[in-house]
Amino acid sequence: MADNETLRTIAARHSIRMFTDQDVAPEHIQALLNAANQAPSAHNQQSWRFVVLRGQKKSELAKLAGDRAADFPKPSSSLLRMAARSINSAPVVVAILNTGELIARGEKLFKLEHPGVGDFFRTMEIQSSAAAVQNLLLAATSLGLGSVWLGILFLIKEDVRRFLGEPEGEFMAVIPLGYHERMTKGPNKIKTDVVTRYLQ
Template identity: 35%
Template sequence: MSLIFKRHSVRRFTDQKVEDEKIENLLKAGMQAPSACNQQAWEFIVVSKPEDKLAISKMHEYAKPAEKASHLIVTLGNLNGANCHRLIDQDLGACNENILLQATHEGLGAVWLGFHPIEDRTLRLKEYLNIPDNCIPFSVICVGYPAYESEVKLRYDESKVHYDRY
């Protein structure tokens, strides 16, 4: 559980490029996530060109970290590969969390930028990256070497735990 308690959202990055091997490890971790009906209906676009990162950073007010990240991992849900369409969001959420945890393990910083289900965000991303109609742009994960150290705050709140019934 140490990775879980070390992981936090990093929104500022150094100029150091993340090594290809580490990016591949993040993708392997994402693909190791559980999925409904074992559908594994995820795909990824790895973005590293400065002009693409800048364009994505302007797609919504919270996307600014994308500009300075070493890489962006765009997570997609491929509906053609999905047996359980209604659960694809849960699959991609687990996939994203695995990527974030692996980033922590690799000594990287990362932040999950939400796109789906907000239509204007997903449409902008879909058009810009020429994503096919059968794929849902779920999120953008910004990855890089953190520009700062921060203390992780434990979030356990006993008042939110209910046993047997509410």
């Protein structure tokens, strides 16, 4: 399968946290957003939003992460500061949020009444947005761009959501994008057969 371009892109993708000051072309950003928007979503509800940050707003997001780092113990505070540096280093950042629309409309849409139904629809929104994030990450790799999913910002997700100007919903991901400051190799992965079972 070594000649399969999609599989090569998946194998090549790994997190890049520091970037050069080379800008990312608008057409490349649009291609990444289009790729994210093509992700599968629960019952095609597409309950996600993408927010592109550059310049001053990007710097303000980095400052927010850096300032809030003091409110957490190590290693969380260290990871938040590292995230702030990645945001500052990248020429562009894409944030992805869930709108909460599926959660709000799910019971009526699927005629479900159950104590845990809210968790059910929230999980479906998270799964959908995670698929969009993965599409974006792989598309970035295919275009020669580095990226990283800053999961640590989930610790301050309400602050991030408000900063992004979304009145409701849930912050999911912040992804700095740019060209690698230096070439790095991804981490070693656990062998597939170790994490796989077959049932017949």
